[in-house]
Amino acid sequence: MMIDQTLLQLRQLKLSGMAQALQTQSEQPGTYEGLSFNERIHLLIEGEKLERDNRKQQRLLRAAKFKLTANLRDIDYQHPRGIQQSQIAALAQCDWLRKAQNLLFTGPCGSGKTYLACALGHSACMSGFSARYYRISRLMLELTQSKADGTYSKLLRTLAKTELLILDDWGLEPLKAAQRNDLMEIMDDRHGSSSTVIISQLPTEQWYEMIGDNTLADAILDRIMHNSHRLKLRGESMRKKLNNLTHGEHLG
Secondary structure, eight states: HHHHHHHHHHHHHOHHHHHHHHHHHHHHHHHHHHOOHHHHHHHHHHHHHHHHHHHHHHHHHHOOOSSSOOOOGGGSSSSOSSHHHHHHHHHTTTTTHHHHOEEEOOTTTSSSSSHHHHHHHHHHHHHTTTTEEEEHHHHHHHHHHHHHHHHHHHHHHHHHHOOOOEEEEETTTOOOHHHHHHHHEEEEEEEHTTTTEESSOOOOGHHHHHHHHHHHHHHHHHHHTTEEEEEEOSSSSSHHHHHOOOGGGSSS
């Protein structure tokens, strides 16, 4: 049949979304026979666009390597930790990403900082933005290894092009001299062109001391804090709230 040949050719041309839409039309003639030729062609094109958008979103999510599978719809606003639904709803529109603004999460361990950042990262990927999650120690290790194998410049270019870079566990350890220089390179490349999310247990007032070198600390923090949104979380650990093990169920 001609329809089978057409479907085969569409798939060979890697137009799988259009092929699926055409197959749906052929299997439900009563639904589509009243439409004009232009209307049916439009539906085929829409099917292809939807398929490509879905593939892109899944590719971006895989590349982001988020620590948590998080979604904005699952955020708990009942737990008292200082976040408002209106804040998150505004950030979910991704306007801050289009303006290359930064986002700083601070608060105690277990308050949900990483979950919120990953949820916003998921939202960014679904809107077509590229993202990448790193614990700061892992990023520093990867940069050190890239210097040894000659891929340092390539890694810096990749980080510069990433539209949303999420850096977790900021400030857990003081930075070494080489790490301060690496961080300066990254922030200078990204300043004004892409967005960075910083997640830290330390209040921003203590970041200067954590970086160490006065001159580099000034330069790095100026690029991070300029034009940034700040969310200070508080309250009891969400992990304690979610831990439903009874005393008898704990090992040891």
